[in-house]
């Protein structure tokens with residue numbers, strides 16, 4: 001599904017190297033998790049994959065099902081099926097959640113040569129999906145993320161993911177700021193989307209989310225590289241011992 | 252010979268300009284009730300002279316082309332779209348280059364209103380508009396002079412006089428078409444909303460190469476006046492408009508203006524509360540691309556208790572377009588419980604565009620709540636990336652963000668159908684002017 005090779009990224013504005021050769025392959029239908037200390041480059045990786053400005057790829061490649069991501073515009077990557085659940089979802093005054101969702105869904109369909117979704121079908125689907133995430137209809141009418149609590153924003157990201165039905169989902173700390181019940185809701189939302197043709201890259205600091213979303217593979221990122229890859233037990237190790245042992249092992 | 256001060260030289264310049272203008276545009280011969288107010292306005296004009304580019308009140312907008320004897324030629328423009336407000340059940344009147352087009356107008360009658368053309372009504376000896384024509388304009392010359400409005404009162408070739416005596420269900424809609432390259436139109440409308448009456452006035456169109464319009468509105472106690480205007484898409488036209496409004500007790504006044512394109516637009520509004528518990532909202536959205544200069548100049552005087560005034564102005568500017576806002580709230584002694592709000596914001600879509608704002612508060616009462624704010628900003632990059640990451644193309648994302656930016660001004664329009672129609676026009680403009 002996603003193949004990242006030797007990815008080097010620096011900041012555009014200053015001479016600061018952030019990713020220093022990331023190698024990572026996510027197979028179709030699998031769930032991979034990335035853990036790693038603050039500032040190790042996890043969010044940067046997710047931004048670069050989705051095409052955010054301000055970063056410069058100096059070396060390496062990122063290919064999603066044959067498509068060279070780095071050659072595509074952000075919106076084209078999305079239409080190809082890439083989705084990023086933001087660590088900090090953006091508030092957008094003046095644009096309702098509903099308008100935002102419908103515009104996104106239809107823009108992607110259009111890019112793929114599909115017909116737009118009818119207003120009634122769309123409404124039905126949003127309502128059903130919102131309900132399962134306990135997002136009430138009132139919130140859908142409000143401007144995107146405005147006045148949403150931290151947890152509501154994260155659930156809203158999952159709702160967008162559910163509506164857009166992407167192939168490759170990157171979740172950047174979707175669990176941070178969630179209470180226990182919300183964490184369960186989000187995990188259920190993700191699990192409901194798990195399927196043979198869909199892959200996940202879950203960035204997290206905590207084992208707890210991974211209790212609910214069982215990853216197939218766990219990677220540890222440090223200082224701009226994947227320094228260790230293993231099974232779910234790796235997350236448990238981090239939970240108990242922190243990163244010191246792993247980093248010492250690498251040094 | 253005595254040495255003249257700079258002030259004296261400027262005053263002499265202004266007067267010379269007024270005289271040159273009067274030589275080019277003679278006053279219509281009036282023998283009826285309008286003769287006196289026209290003559291008085293002429294005296295005001297000669298006294299004040301025409302605005303000078305060094306005048307403080309014209310610091311951000313050069314009045315030269317509005318003052319000079321001849322208009323600058325303006326190519327006409329076919330917008331190739333259906334007439335705005337065309338779907339509304341309304342009383343429709345049309346002026347072409349400032350000349351009334353009877354063929355293209357409905358007959359001047361309607362339930363709950365008296366309506367007539369100025370040029371026809373002014374032959375009579377007496378008329379209800381007599382007590383208003385030029386009166387609100389004259390009051391509005393203090394404390395800041397508005398000579399182009401005095402010029403209008405003196406020289407107006409025509410206009411519509413509307414008196415609402417009840418709840419007028421059909422809006423009055425005036426369309427101004429521009430067909431001649433060097434047309435110079437001067438129109439003066441008077442509206443009187445009687446106690447308890449209600450009227451909606453719609454206006455649209457570029458009008459002429461140069462357009463000078465005055466709208467005097469007197470809203471009696473408990474009356475309501477709604478005004479929605481779309482200033483047309485001609486690129487080269489120039490316009491100056493003045494609204495002078497007086498608000499009685501518990502009355503309502505709401506005015507919204509959408510401006511797209513136009514080399515020069517100066518919209519002044521002078522609103523005075525004379526009765527308690529009244530409400531005045533004035534809002535505007537303008538979109539400019541390239542050779543575009545738009546100036547909103549507002550002066551609101553609170554001279555009564557517990558009145559609410561609200562000013563909401565949004566400007567979207569690109570490719571060197573320029574936006575100006577001068578807004579003042581004057582709260583006179585004794586105008587307690589005044590609630591005054593003013594916001595002017597611009598969204599600059601590039602580094603070449605410019606927004607100049609001069610918000611002012613002058614308050615002589617102690618129990619008031621007044622606030623004002625002005626901001627200038629660019630498209631929020633984080634918001635844009637969020638849209639793009641969801642697969643929304645850049646153009647569409649920008650449009651949505653721009654529409655979101657002007658939404659606060661559009662929301663001031665009470666009639667949601669009309670608000671929707673204006674939003675559609677805005678979106679279409681953004682489609683044409685993106686990328």
Ligand SMILES: Nc1ncnc2c1ncn2[C@@H]1O[C@H](COP(=O)(O)OP(=O)(O)OP(=O)(O)O)[C@@H](O)[C@H]1O
Pocket residue numbers: 011018036037038039040041042043044045054087
């Ligand atoms: N636009 C930027 N400007 C300056 N520094 C940046 C920028 N983007 C990333 N960095 C720096 O790059 C490093 C990696 O940041 P990144 O956000 O990717 O870390 P992270 O692994 O997601 O951390 P966290 O776990 O705290 O979310 C940090 O040192 C950060 O300060």
Ligand SMILES: [Mg+2]
Pocket residue numbers: 042043044087172173
């Ligand atoms: Mg991060």
